[in-house]
């Protein structure tokens with residue numbers, strides 16, 4: 302079973318090897334057993350392979366495919382390519398970089414349902430699963446995370462609304478159509494981005510695992526996010542000495558359909574705070590209801 306707190310290894314691309322080693326070892330020492338990466342995240346796969354593949358039985362490993370890496374120069378510079386040949390290339394490359402013989406959760410990286418349906422990606426992924434190289438097939442839904450450098454409440458708010466609309470719009474076709482092959486979805490969900498809150502329940506009913514990201518995204522370097530959360534009225538719902546990031550993490554963990562929340566961090570101190578928040582546990586029922594009511598009033602609600 303995966304731990305409620307997972308580690309998002311995208312942030313490794315912003316740090317040096319020594320810090321990456323400390324973080325990855327710190328993640329395992331803390332008992333976190335789910336790590337999410339992608340061929341797209343710079344040296345992330347290499348460093349997971351280099352520093353913790355010796356402890357491979359201590360973690361579930363999720364990576365992605367469709368990624369056009371090593372990045373080409375010249376002709377096809379698309380970030381993702383939705384063909385069976387590409388994902389076949391991806392799996393061999395990822396296994397080598399991650400120094401392992403299997404991936405536990407293999408996710409299509411941000412493909413739209415229509416693109417995937419008209420490709421041979423899923424049938425190729427199934428064959429690769431049959432070969433024993435992959436445990437579960439999943440899709441990571443695009444979040445179209447834009448760096449708007451918001452300078453005001455209004456801009457942060459419009460960013461979240463736009464993202465919530467986008468994520469929900471991307472997710473819905475995966476719930477409507479015939480996608481039995483998919484065993485899990487990765488979705489952006491947080492107190493500030495609740496678009497898919499109800500849809501997550503539907504995904505769970507369909508038997509899909511849910512990997513949640515975006516939980517504390519933009520707290521840093523968007524330092525006014527704390528301010529944003531306060532303006533929405535979440536401030537006094539925090540526990541004593543609880544940071545807003547910790548509150549947002551506990552809010553997400555309260556969602557009954559969540560399997561794991563992957564949080565990226567470059568900081569051992571933040572990692573420790575995230576672990577503390579998980580140890581404190583989900584929000585009390587009354588706080589969860591109250592927080593959702595306040596968010597509803599602020600117009601931040603589930604779209605389904």
Ligand SMILES: NC(=O)c1ccc[n+]([C@@H]2O[C@H](COP(=O)([O-])OP(=O)(O)OC[C@H]3O[C@@H](n4cnc5c(N)ncnc54)[C@H](OP(=O)(O)O)[C@@H]3O)[C@@H](O)[C@H]2O)c1
Nearest residue numbers: 309310311337441514515516518521546565566567568571
């Ligand atoms: N399309 C996709 O498939 C896709 C897209 C994006 C991300 N992902 C995956 O999802 C993971 C999570 O991504 P994300 O978008 O949720 O966010 P993220 O990019 O991992 O960033 C999280 C941010 O929150 C900060 N943070 C973490 N813990 C904190 C704390 N306790 N207090 C204050 N700030 C804190 C981090 O700053 P510090 O480093 O300073 O702690 C970082 O800036 C990624 O690592 C990646 O694995 C997938």
